[in-house]
Amino acid sequence: MKNYELLELIGDVNEDYVRAADSTVIRPKFRWKTLAACAACAALVLGAYPVYRAVNPPLHSYTVLEGGGMTTLDDVKAPAGGESAPNAIPGGAYVSSDKGKPDIDGNEYAAPGQDIPVDEAAADQYDRLLRGMGMHGEGAASYPDWFAGAWIDQSQLTVAIVDGLRTPELEAEITGWCGDGVVFRDAKYSHAYLDGLMEQAVALLDGTELNCGVGVDVTANCLGVDLYSDGQAIPDSILAKLAKLDPAGDAIRVRALTDKLSSLPEDEIKGFAVQPVPGGVSPAEDLPQTKESSQPARDDLPPLDK
Amino acid sequence: MDDNQIIALFLAQDEKAIQAAQRQYGAYCFAIANGILNDPGAAEECVNDAWLKCWQSIPPQRPRSLKDYAGRIVRNLALSVRRADAAQKRGGGQVALALDELSEVVSGGDTPEGALDRQAFRAALDGFLAGLPERDRKLFLRRYWYLDGTQELAKRFRMSRTNVTTTLHRLRVKLRAHLEQEGFEV
Numbered sequence: 429m430k431n432y433e434l435l436e437l438i439g440d441v442n443e444d445y446v447r448a449a450d451s452t453v454i455r456p457k458f459r460w461k462t463l464a465a466c467a468a469c470a471a472l473v474l475g476a477y478p479v480y481r482a483v484n485p486p487l488h489s490y491t492v493l494e495g496g497g498m499t500t501l502d503d504v505k506a507p508a509g510g511e512s513a514p515n516a517i518p519g520g521a522y523v524s525s526d527k528g529k530p531d532i533d534g535n536e537y538a539a540p541g542q543d544i545p546v547d548e549a550a551a552d553q554y555d556r557l558l559r560g561m562g563m564h565g566e567g568a569a570s571y572p573d574w575f576a577g578a579w580i581d582q583s584q585l586t587v588a589i590v591d592g593l594r595t596p597e598l599e600a601e602i603t604g605w606c607g608d609g610v611v612f613r614d615a616k617y618s619h620a621y622l623d624g625l626m627e628q629a630v631a632l633l634d635g636t637e638l639n640c641g642v643g644v645d646v647t648a649n650c651l652g653v654d655l656y657s658d659g660q661a662i663p664d665s666i667l668a669k670l671a672k673l674d675p676a677g678d679a680i681r682v683r684a685l686t687d688k689l690s691s692l693p694e695d696e697i698k699g700f701a702v703q704p705v706p707g708g709v710s711p712a713e714d715l716p717q718t719k720e721s722s723q724p725a726r727d728d729l730p731p732l733d734k
Numbered sequence: 735m736d737d738n739q740i741i742a743l744f745l746a747q748d749e750k751a752i753q754a755a756q757r758q759y760g761a762y763c764f765a766i767a768n769g770i771l772n773d774p775g776a777a778e779e780c781v782n783d784a785w786l787k788c789w790q791s792i793p794p795q796r797p798r799s800l801k802d803y804a805g806r807i808v809r810n811l812a813l814s815v816r817r818a819d820a821a822q823k824r825g826g827g828q829v830a831l832a833l834d835e836l837s838e839v840v841s842g843g844d845t846p847e848g849a850l851d852r853q854a855f856r857a858a859l860d861g862f863l864a865g866l867p868e869r870d871r872k873l874f875l876r877r878y879w880y881l882d883g884t885q886e887l888a889k890r891f892r893m894s895r896t897n898v899t900t901t902l903h904r905l906r907v908k909l910r911a912h913l914e915q916e917g918f919e920v
Contacts, residue, residue, distance in 0.1 A: 429840040429841065429842075429843065429850070429918075429919075429920045430840065430842060430843075430844070431833045431834075431836040431837045431839075431840050431842065432813070432817060432833055433840070433850075434836050434839060434840050434920070435813065435829075435832060435833060435836055435878065436810065436813060437852065437855055437856065437859065438859065438875075438878045438879055439806055439809050439810055439813070439879060440806070440852070440856045440859070441856065441859050441860055441863060441875070441879070442860045442863065443798070443799060443802035443803075443806075445860070445863050445871060445875055446802060446805065446806075446875060446879055447799070447801070447802055448868075448871075448872060449871070449872040449875035449876050449879065449880065450762075450880070451872075
């Protein structure tokens with residue numbers, strides 16, 4: 429048989445079949461079983477995720493400072509944000525020790541500002557800034573929402589303003605308080621917010637066996653939390669709570685100092701003391717014999733090396 | 735005007751029958767012819783010839799469905815034109831492809847005159863189609879009766895072209911086996 433004969437003969441098939449084939453578009457059968465299986469899988473995943481999250485909460489990222497132990501002698505601590513640094517003042521700026529008081533090595537300061545060179549003019553600007561904000565003196569009102577911090581950098585007062593709130597009018601007002609030469613910078617978090625965060629962090633760290641240093645770091649625009657592990661691993665529960673406080677992961681800077689907690693005689697700690705700098709920052713690199721390594725935020729962070 | 739009324743006009747040899755048929759089924763017949771010939775002018779001619787055939791054959795024929803009857807006539811006419819074109823090395827298109835595909839089913843040898851019982855063969859084809867799932871049956875007929883291209887079939891049946899091709903191949907193999915089982919030397 430020839431192929432064209434077959435093609436012609438196919439033309440003689442039952443008319444009902446031919447008519448049916450001319451009907452509308454064939455739609456595939458709706459696959460209920462497939463749909464049900466997909467829905468079940470989706471429900472399982474969606475349902476399992478909260479359970480998984482409850483069992484394995486996200487952990488806050490942190491930086492390990494190997495060898496960065498903490499001494500326990502009075503006033504010689506390495507605070508994360510400088511809040512406990514001597515002569516730190518509201519706003520995080522640091523004003524030098526008074527004349528005649530002993531410095532960290534036991535020598536007397538000959539004049540104010542001798543320990544850290546602070547530009548008097550900038551310090552005066554800072555003072556006027558606080559007055560302008562109505563913040564001068566202990567127990568003053570809370571910081572305005574726009575204020576993210578202020579510090580003196582290379583003899584210039586730098587004022588950080590929260591993103592979106594920086595306006596020419598506000599800058600003019602600040603300049604009106606402080607005079608010309610103020611440097612403005614943008615920041616994400618307000619000082620008031622970081623203060624609130626600090627209170628929460630202190631509350632959650634309170635009662636743990638960890639020694640901690642907590643303070644607002646205005647230059648980094650975050651809350652610094654130093655955890656002294658005393659040779660132990662930082663508990664995941666602490667990191668999980670910090671992660672909950674700081675979902676974005678950039679409002680809290682966590683540092684884990686893994687070395688043993690030590691109580692050193694006074695003569696041995698000379699040179700270990702962290703020199704506070706304007707803004708209350710205690711840079712990690714200033715700590716002797718420290719080595720940094722970063723730990724990203726993870727859901728299944730392994731324990732720290734002992 | 736419905737199918738029975740148009741058939742009645744043909745039976746009465748009323749010339750309005752052709753106009754009515756053209757109005758009712760002209761587009762359908764044109765689609766079949768143009769699908770085979772891929773030439774609107776030739777397809778139009780085929781449709782006109784088909785109405786003439788209807789006029790000549792009704793009566794004595796009294797089709798159950800004028801649409802099916804005319805559709806079959808126009809298909810056969812278009813295939814004849816196609817074959818004539820092929821003899822003159824013209825054309826190609828879906829008919830040539832379909833013929834190539836059907837070469838898998840038949841041997842290609844000559845069938846002695848009168849050796850093929852067309853009625854029995856048609857019954858065998860109907861039996862083959864009856865045994866197919868509805869979708870496969872429609873796919874087969876869209877390809878080898880309406881001569882749709884694989885792309886059009888893929889769109890119509892919401893299948894991939896590969897799936898269309900493989901399904902049609904499977905059906906051709908099945909058809910050959912069925913015809914041999916029915917005793918036909920294809």
